[in-house]
Amino acid sequence: MKSAAAIIVLLLALIPLPWLVRSDFWLNFAVLTLYYGFLGQSWNILGGYGGQYSFGHAAFFGTGAYTSAVLQLQLGFNPWLAVGLASVAGGVVAAIVGGLSFRYGLRGSYFALITLAFAEVLRILADSLGFTGAGVGLQVPLHPAVVNFQFAGKSGFYFTMLVLTALGLAVVWYIEHSRFGARLMAVRDNEDAAQALGVNVYRVKLGAIVVSGILMALGGVFYLQYFLYIDPEIAYGPAVSIAALLAPIVGGLGTMCGPLLGAAALQLLNEVSESAIGAAPGLNLVLYGAVLVLIIAFLPEGIAGVARLRIGLPRGRAA
Numbered sequence: 001m002k003s004a005a006a007i008i009v010l011l012l013a014l015i016p017l018p019w020l021v022r023s024d025f026w027l028n029f030a031v032l033t034l035y036y037g038f039l040g041q042s043w044n045i046l047g048g049y050g051g052q053y054s055f056g057h058a059a060f061f062g063t064g065a066y067t068s069a070v071l072q073l074q075l076g077f078n079p080w081l082a083v084g085l086a087s088v089a090g091g092v093v094a095a096i097v098g099g100l101s102f103r104y105g106l107r108g109s110y111f112a113l114i115t116l117a118f119a120e121v122l123r124i125l126a127d128s129l130g131f132t133g134a135g136v137g138l139q140v141p142l143h144p145a146v147v148n149f150q151f152a153g154k155s156g157f158y159f160t161m162l163v164l165t166a167l168g169l170a171v172v173w174y175i176e177h178s179r180f181g182a183r184l185m186a187v188r189d190n191e192d193a194a195q196a197l198g199v200n201v202y203r204v205k206l207g208a209i210v211v212s213g214i215l216m217a218l219g220g221v222f223y224l225q226y227f228l229y230i231d232p233e234i235a236y237g238p239a240v241s242i243a244a245l246l247a248p249i250v251g252g253l254g255t256m257c258g259p260l261l262g263a264a265a266l267q268l269l270n271e272v273s274e275s276a277i278g279a280a281p282g283l284n285l286v287l288y289g290a291v292l293v294l295i296i297a298f299l300p301e302g303i304a305g306v307a308r309l310r311i312g313l314p315r316g317r318a319a
């Protein structure tokens with residue numbers, strides 16, 4: 001319960017930020033940090049706690065974004081109602097990907113590649129179909145109002161991301177303290193041994209990917225409402241999948257706070273590099289690659305591993 005209390009205190013401490021920070025630059029920094037942390041938390045459920053490394057989480061992100069956009073623009077749905085349907089769509093795609101992959105025993109690099117293939121197939125479809133805007137994409141009209149899931153300032157988006165962050169942390173807390181989570185981490189540590197002990201490996205992994213897909217789809221909906229535009233490359237391109245897996249790897253795989261720590265570190269690195277060198281195309285990818293190599297080589301447990309040693313930061317318990 002100490003970890004839950006610490007997380008609640010942290011979230012409460014973040015509530016007054018929009019009143020303390022008047023700069024749109026820093027508010028945008030906070031929004032994007034929480035956003036990338038949320039994407040990382042979504043990936044962390046499957047990759048960190050389940051040990052199933054996905055290279056194609058963009059499949060769920062893009063499905064959520066496109067579902068919301070199509071429902072709003074072509075069917076006249078209210079954006080808030082579209083949120084629920086978009087998250088369900090993300091979960092359905094995740095169930096299809098997971099059902100096919102896990103049914104045939106794909107794991108490790110094979111699972112990583114099949115998820116990447118699914119994302120690429122969806123990208124090609126979105127690039128070809130008329131109702132997705134094809135290669136042009138879809139743009140949501142600007143009508144700032146809470147009822148339209150649009151806000152005049154960044155503080156509204158900040159509080160939205162804070163709620164989503166709390167949701168992601170609550171799901172991870174449940175995983176760390178439930179039988180489902182114990183079984184999921186048992187599968188991560190030794191899938192064959194878990195199956196021998198009676199764990200339904202297929203069902204556990206399928207449940208993890210569905211939960212991960214639902215949360216990732218919510219991230220796609222938020223992106224759409226924040227930037228009011230989506231196209232196939234943004235929705236299903238590799239950039240989203242890379243961003244989702246980088247945050248937990250840098251911050252700490254299979255930890256509650258790891259994705260947030262990793263997202264904050266990567267966002268800070270991105271801002272510092274742009275200030276010092278300029279926004280050179282591809283520079284952030286080079287820096288992210290360098291950071292990833294350094295983390296794997298010298299800090300395999302990520303930033304959370306160092307923090308845990310120094311201040312006792314909670315870690316997901318092993319099964």
